[in-house]
Amino acid sequence: MLKERAKFFNRLAKLVDLFLVVLALLVAYKIRERWGGLEPIENYLWILVVTIPVGYLQMIRYGFYASLRRRPLFDLNTGLFNVHLIAGIAGAAVIYLVFPDFSRGLYFTFVILSFLLLTTERCLVRLALGTARRQGYNYRNILVVGTGAKALHFKELLDQYQDWGLQILGFVTAGDEPGEGTVAGLPVLGRLEDLVAICKAKPVDEVVFSLPRTPALQQEVERNLREMESLGITVRMVLDLFELPTAKRELEFFHEEIPILTFHSNAFDPQQSFRKRLMDVAGALVGLAAIVVLFPFIALAIRLDSRGPIFFSQVRVGENGRSFRLWKFRSMAVDAEARKQELLARNEMQGAIFKMQDDPRITRVGKFLRRTSLDELPQFWNVLKGEMSLVGTRPPTPEEVIQYETWHRRRISIKPGLTGLWQVSGRNTIQAFDEVVALDLRYIDNWTLWLDVKLIFKTLRVVFRREGS
Numbered sequence: 001m002l003k004e005r006a007k008f009f010n011r012l013a014k015l016v017d018l019f020l021v022v023l024a025l026l027v028a029y030k031i032r033e034r035w036g037g038l039e040p041i042e043n044y045l046w047i048l049v050v051t052i053p054v055g056y057l058q059m060i061r062y063g064f065y066a067s068l069r070r071r072p073l074f075d076l077n078t079g080l081f082n083v084h085l086i087a088g089i090a091g092a093a094v095i096y097l098v099f100p101d102f103s104r105g106l107y108f109t110f111v112i113l114s115f116l117l118l119t120t121e122r123c124l125v126r127l128a129l130g131t132a133r134r135q136g137y138n139y140r141n142i143l144v145v146g147t148g149a150k151a152l153h154f155k156e157l158l159d160q161y162q163d164w165g166l167q168i169l170g171f172v173t174a175g176d177e178p179g180e181g182t183v184a185g186l187p188v189l190g191r192l193e194d195l196v197a198i199c200k201a202k203p204v205d206e207v208v209f210s211l212p213r214t215p216a217l218q219q220e221v222e223r224n225l226r227e228m229e230s231l232g233i234t235v236r237m238v239l240d241l242f243e244l245p246t247a248k249r250e251l252e253f254f255h256e257e258i259p260i261l262t263f264h265s266n267a268f269d270p271q272q273s274f275r276k277r278l279m280d281v282a283g284a285l286v287g288l289a290a291i292v293v294l295f296p297f298i299a300l301a302i303r304l305d306s307r308g309p310i311f312f313s314q315v316r317v318g319e320n321g322r323s324f325r326l327w328k329f330r331s332m333a334v335d336a337e338a339r340k341q342e343l344l345a346r347n348e349m350q351g352a353i354f355k356m357q358d359d360p361r362i363t364r365v366g367k368f369l370r371r372t373s374l375d376e377l378p379q380f381w382n383v384l385k386g387e388m389s390l391v392g393t394r395p396p397t398p399e400e401v402i403q404y405e406t407w408h409r410r411r412i413s414i415k416p417g418l419t420g421l422w423q424v425s426g427r428n429t430i431q432a433f434d435e436v437v438a439l440d441l442r443y444i445d446n447w448t449l450w451l452d453v454k455l456i457f458k459t460l461r462v463v464f465r466r467e468g469s
Helices: 002-033 047-061 073-098 104-134 149-160 192-201 215-231 270-305 336-346 364-371 379-385 398-402 406-412 433-445 449-465
Strands: 140-145 166-173 186-191 206-209 234-237 248-254 258-264 311-317 323-329 389-391 417-419
Touching: 002 047, 002 104, 047 073, 047 104, 073 104, 140 149, 140 192, 149 166, 149 258, 166 192, 186 192, 192 215, 192 406, 215 234, 215 406, 270 364, 270 379, 270 389, 270 449, 311 398, 323 379, 379 417, 389 449, 406 433, 417 449
Parallel strands: 140 166, 140 206, 166 186, 206 234, 389 417
Antiparallel strands: 234 258, 248 258, 311 323
């Protein structure tokens, strides 16, 4: 997974670099055009045929398509200067030998602008990502099993490079290691036999096993690997010792030092995840634009129909147990949450989910908002913030998650969605929560961007036909 993620961002970086180099030539032409004496721009584009290949080879040579997180800014700027010096000399040599009448002022301006654009881009991206990760955005929560030398070395690497976006929640001990206290300044959260309970209680994204191979531990670790797969949590292993036949496996090196075997059980890859996020942002902007148009009418209707706020918010559980506040237009009476307890006996669903027809807490306007799904429009804000996706699984409440069986937990291993497979599969005819989870897991295991597109169009059809609301 780490290797695929790196490949994708390398490809993206190369495309951005190509765009900036071409932009540098176009801007240089516009600047030099003011002094006159230039031929049409088409007569100068050939210089890219020389400078781009030479520059690309130098970018590889100086390591600009490897991780830049560990490179000091001075090193980065010096490397880019050397790249442009060599590529610039190569281009100048071709101009001198083949096209002596080529505008030297244009060429010099092009090289300077290319250097400034690429340097600014690299610095801004690295600083922005590093700052965001240090502030707690776009990070992964890690649980380390074991407290041996390699586990501590792993922790030291993460301490040294905080802008990698990896945060250790604590350690889990095994064997003769104590099950409480602290290790290297981080809490010991329990023992190996408590791992499933710890992962349910904490927002864990990944579990890293760093344990010696002993007969006493091997069986326990293999059992926990299967439990982690059921929870939908990624597992990484410092040593290639254990087998899990049903999960995807990748052998890679962390920081080119520690061999790690990774097990992951979802179909998401970095490139498609990036495209999914782009689609989420685009869809959220469209949805928020719709709110701007419809808000005065919806707000007035809610206020005239019943007392209370226009919006309703509730804590929900998101990706891997993260909590967030979900927003809706209020469709129930203000005391709806307090009255829920007295209605639990009328729950029409079997399992950890509440749903009933003719809910007495729903207001008259609320019935219309729910039938047309207009009550869910504010969730586009949750999508824009990255707490939800356009398509995913239904976001549960913390009270529901407490009731989950272990295999149910994998449904919250991804971001919840505005819509999903359950919503377009006749949700009014499904009464067992296990069936809901089965649909969610089918979505996770078979996810593609095209599947999201199809589910969005199916959702629109359901909304316009007012089916399943």
